[in-house]
Structure formats: structure tokens, C-alpha cells
Amino acid sequence: MARAPGLSVRLKLTLSYAGFLMLAGALLLGAVWLFLLRYVPDRLMIVPGSTGGEITGPFPIRSNLLQVFAPRAAAVLGILLIVGLLGGWILAGRMLAPLTRITEATRLTESGSLSHRIELSGPSDEFRELADAFDAMLARLEAHDAEQQRFAANASHELRTPLAITKTLLDVARNNPDRDDGDLVERLRAVNARAIDLTEALLLLSRADQRSFPRERVDLSLLAEEAVETLLPLAEKRGVSIETAGDVSFTCGSQALLLQLTTNLVHNAIVHNLPANGTVWITTRADRDRTVLTVENTGERLGPRVVSTLTEPFQRGTERVHSDHGGVGLGLAIVKSITQAHDGILTLTPRLTETGGLRITVDLPAAH
Numbered sequence: 001m002a003r004a005p006g007l008s009v010r011l012k013l014t015l016s017y018a019g020f021l022m023l024a025g026a027l028l029l030g031a032v033w034l035f036l037l038r039y040v041p042d043r044l045m046i047v048p049g050s051t052g053g054e055i056t057g058p059f060p061i062r063s064n065l066l067q068v069f070a071p072r073a074a075a076v077l078g079i080l081l082i083v084g085l086l087g088g089w090i091l092a093g094r095m096l097a098p099l100t101r102i103t104e105a106t107r108l109t110e111s112g113s114l115s116h117r118i119e120l121s122g123p124s125d126e127f128r129e130l131a132d133a134f135d136a137m138l139a140r141l142e143a144h145d146a147e148q149q150r151f152a153a154n155a156s157h158e159l160r161t162p163l164a165i166t167k168t169l170l171d172v173a174r175n176n177p178d179r180d181d182g183d184l185v186e187r188l189r190a191v192n193a194r195a196i197d198l199t200e201a202l203l204l205l206s207r208a209d210q211r212s213f214p215r216e217r218v219d220l221s222l223l224a225e226e227a228v229e230t231l232l233p234l235a236e237k238r239g240v241s242i243e244t245a246g247d248v249s250f251t252c253g254s255q256a257l258l259l260q261l262t263t264n265l266v267h268n269a270i271v272h273n274l275p276a277n278g279t280v281w282i283t284t285r286a287d288r289d290r291t292v293l294t295v296e297n298t299g300e301r302l303g304p305r306v307v308s309t310l311t312e313p314f315q316r317g318t319e320r321v322h323s324d325h326g327g328v329g330l331g332l333a334i335v336k337s338i339t340q341a342h343d344g345i346l347t348l349t350p351r352l353t354e355t356g357g358l359r360i361t362v363d364l365p366a367a368h
Helices: 007-037 061-109 127-175 181-210 220-236 257-271 331-341
Strands: 215-219 240-246 250-253 278-286 290-297 345-350 358-365
Touching: 061 127, 127 181, 127 220, 127 331, 181 257, 181 331, 215 220, 215 257, 220 240, 220 257, 220 278, 220 290, 240 257, 257 278, 257 290, 257 331, 257 358, 278 345, 331 345, 331 358
Parallel strands: 240 278
Antiparallel strands: 215 250, 278 290, 290 358, 345 358
């Protein structure tokens, strides 16, 4: 947006300092003049012979005082003006020096650099708070930019994989006309279904990040029951038992997204469980201001470092990527995004027991 050029902040502060100093000096000189007018008579009568000379009339005191006071007062105001301009320019420069560093950092950010920091030293004041806030913002932007780059690279790789498999299958079928078309169609169908699932997951992740959804009062306990009912055949097929418990827990948000969150958590707990006789525990709890959904499962023993990466897109842990039910690697990433879109807190904790597994807690604001 084009704007007309104006005075710099430093010049404005300089003029303000000089103007205030001139005003204070003028008021002080005015007070001195009023004091002199009050206690000095207009004329002074001198008794003949008291001064050693012959004075026959009154002596004009005020007029002579004005002639002496006025030039000196003007000189004082001139000196105050010079001192105010020079001192104000120097003081304004020192005061605005941190702002200059912040402006330079902003210009570097505008050019695309996010790795620099202001790191303003000195005591805590308004400029220091502004610089620290700017550094924190740059750190978040840099982390977000790096995450987006990793996400774009991983998404491209994941989307390219089914396309490459499809191309390979079609090339093999073209070079071998006697190949069974039924097996080819079935494999192409599986690859296409995976590509569709990945695309839908990416769209859902984008929708949650943009927070473009209506909000309503939602009971997490009902969503948990619905998710369990949907995934019960998969749990029975894999020999996993599901236990649900908890209270009616209301929060405010999108019912579709929160159902997707709950379904992803339950699906993750079923798929990444023990090979046999695994267990999933689902509980809901309602406090005064918070609503908590907890999904806990047995499974492989995970370290804190592995757990800290599970919510990143396309991260499936160590052995999970080789599973037939590994999914597209966006399950917990979607859970994290939906939780943040609902102003909640997602916590992943490894279970330090013989049966291993993971404990996931979603803490959301309660709906009153």
C-alpha cells in the first residue's frame, strides 16, 4: 500500500523533546518575570543626598529591568532550543536503536530468511519483550516451514508410490498377455483404494488445519461407542478385545471431525497391538472445564523418542510400516490436527508394562 512520505519517528521525538524543553524554559522564565513584577516597584524614590548625588525625581525600575531581562531570556531560550534539538536527536537515536534491529530482522524475514534471530540484550523493557516475541514467532515459523517441507516431500513420495505400482502392474500385463487378469484387477483395486484413502486423509488434514467447520455440542462418549461399533469386526479378526467406560462428556466442535479423531485412535490401537490377545481401553472423563478422551492399548514397547514422532505425517514407528494394516501414515497426524483445531491438548505416553503399548489422551474444552 503506497503512502505519502512523512517525518521519521526519530525526528518527531527530537522535535517533541526540544518543544517540551522550550515550553518548560518559557514557563520558568515567565515565573521569574512574574515574581520580579510582584516584588519590584514600578518607580523608586531616592532621598536626596543618600546616593551622594542630586536626584530630584523617581527612578524607573521596571522599564530598566525589562530591558535587561528580555535579551537574556531570549538567549536562554535559544540555548535551550539548541540543547533540546541536539540532545533529543541523540536520545531518540539511542532509544530507537533496538527498533532498528527489529526492522532489519523483519526485512530479512520478508526476503525469506527465517533462521536469523534478534537476540536483543539488556534489561527487560517494551523493546526487549517485542524482540523476544519476534524471535519466538520466527522460531515457530521456521519449525512450521520445515514441517511443511517434510510433509510435501513425504506426501509426494506416498502419492507417487501407488502410481508407480500401477504403472508396473500395467507394464507387466502388457508384456505378458497370458497373465490372469483377475489377479491384476484385484491388485490394481487395492492400490487404487490406498491412493483414495491417502487423498481423503490429506483433504481431511487440510480441512482441520484451516478450522473451516461449524461447531456444535458433541458427546465424546457416544462418538467412542460409534467408533467401537464400526471397528469391532476388525478387532475380532485380529483377536483384540475392547473395553469402554466413562461418563457423558460434552465438548464443542465438529461432530464429523471428532468422530474421525476417535475412529483414528481406536483403529490405531487395534492395528498396532499384540499379535494375539491384545486389549484396548477407551475411557471418557468430564471435569468442570475439560473433557478428556483416553485410548490405551497393549502392543510393542515404544521408547519416548519414537513416541514423540508418531504424530508427524507419514511416521509409523519402527515395525509398523511393514504391517498390512499400516494405513497411510496420517492417522495420528490427523488426530493432532483435529485436536489443535478444537483448542485441545494431545498427549502420547508409552506404557511401561510387560505388555507394552501406548496411552493417548485428548484433552478438550468442555461445553457448558
